[in-house]
Amino acid sequence: MTKTFRMALLTSTLLAGPALAETTLTIESWRNDDLTIWQDVLIPAFNAQHPDIKVVFAPSAPTEYNASLNSKLEAGSAGDLITCRPFDASLELYNKGFLADLSGLASMANFSPVAKSAWQTDDGSATFCVPMASVIHGFIYNKDAFDALGIAVPTTNEEFYAALDKIKADGTYIPMAMGTNDQWEAATMGYQNIGPTYWKGEEGRLALIKGEQKLTDEPWVAPYRELAKWKDYLGDGFEAQTYPDSQNMFTLGRAAIYPAGSWEISGFNTQAEFKMGAFPPPVAAAGDTCYISDHNDIAIGLNAKSPNAEAGKVFLEWVGSPEFATLYANALPGFFSLNSTPVKMEDPLAQEFVSWREKCKSTIRSTYQILSRGTPNLENETWNASANVIKGTETPEDAAKRLQDGLASWYEPQK
The missing domain is CATH 3.40.190.10 (Periplasmic binding protein-like II)
Known part of the structure; x- marks a missing residue:
């Protein structure tokens, strides 16, 4: 390779900027019955804006989730994103250092104190999961x-x-x-x-x-x-x-x-x-x-030890958006959005529940x-x-x- 060619190659590389390597995020969840919704609706909508971040939804059986997740977190093998149960179960994970503090996410402004209460410290100083639904x-x-x-x-x-x-x-x-x-x-x-x-x-x-x-x-x-x-x-x-x-x-x-x-x-x-x-x-x-x-039921947090934390935060900002709220609530009728942006329910049975x-x-x-x-x-x-x-x-x-x-x-x- 000539010196001139090497210089030209280096110059073109610098002008092009850093290559965006594909990042893969894995979501841990106990909701194994909405796998197709994530695969067919939610993840494609996210990838339309962020094609460089691959997302894998990897649920466990509901009865096995808590024990399985805790074992994975202890072993350092848990996924990047952790679907959060409300209140004490997730607070314990945060107190053990397994969940990151997400208070700084811009999308947290889209949730009321009541919506965030199930995934906060007792004094409200840290919010560690993005609320999704009740x-x-x-x-x-x-x-x-x-x-x-x-x-x-x-x-x-x-x-x-x-x-x-x-x-x-x-x-x-x-x-x-x-x-x-x-x-x-x-x-x-x-x-x-x-x-x-x-x-x-x-x-x-x-x-x-x-x-x-x-x-x-x-x-x-x-x-x-x-x-x-x-x-x-x-x-x-x-x-x-x-x-x-x-x-x-x-x-x-x-x-x-x-x-x-x-x-x-x-x-x-x-x-x-x-x-x-x-x-x-x-x-x-x-x-x-x-x-x-x-019941404040479900939220999603970031594994504090995830090697893909920046990509994880990009995904969580999207989860906190009105776009996600509308997609999620209507793709999964019966999971009522906790986002402050009103979501019109299209399903009559879901509307019956929420009317109560x-x-x-x-x-x-x-x-x-x-x-x-x-x-x-x-x-x-x-x-x-x-x-x-x-x-x-x-x-x-x-x-x-x-x-x-x-x-x-x-x-x-x-x-």
Whole structure:
């Protein structure tokens, strides 16, 4: 190679500037049911603006996520972006140095203090995940089944059990699709779904945190008494029934009612061939205040040890944008945007869920903030207790006492 040619090559390289090497970002998540949404909608939209950043969505099973993620983080093998559960689980990761402080992201200005509260330090000085969505609890029902059996949408407990009895007596449908094998749904779609009606939402949740109420008090035991009644309506073999089994049971038209989170909407829309509706948790008597769990559910953070931190921040700025909010909320109806920019919901079932905000009082799941920071972990123990009560292997009172004893063993206000 001549000296002149070498100089010309060097000059052209310098003029061209640094080559943009493709960066690959891997997202850890527990939401394995929205893989195609990420692959077909969200990631392509991001790549339209940032073709040099490849994004791989690599979810785990929901029941395995926490343990799997913690193991990967400890070993230094976790992905670049970490899908964040709300409140204590993610706060613990931040406190251990696994999640980066994202307070400096420009897109954080697009979220209210309430939206960010689930992914902040107690004093609000650091925000470590970009909020994505909240979910609302209630019941999804098969409209065709209700119409065929002449059942009106229940609003009170009496009407709720009358509907279940009528469905059971007819025999065409299993009254309610839920199993106890995986445990978490018994708590999440059972106890945390109907519970706020009894402990009066935020009033009871905050009283528990302050030590002014105990889990053995009537407002906290009463939901377990209701769950114990569900056993008669779940069909044969519910004890071995997994979460996907329950989803299939409902979408195949074999069950009439599904205790739900709004996150089910997109999957059910694709799979069910019948009309669906939804109703909020029934109240004790007509005219009573209704309460819903409208739970800050999902956000996304940056692995503090990611070798691709700058590319990760580019992606997170996009996640915090109005464009992402609109894409995500409508690609995944039932995940209600936490972005301050209003998002018009196109899906009627999603609109039904979100309309409850106007007539019911909202709260978050009782175990998520502060109360699951110790051992035994109240969130995980509530999974087990809820499943046991439904199966009949533990009484509501015994379950409540066990949870209270566990909480009091490490949480000072409850001692």
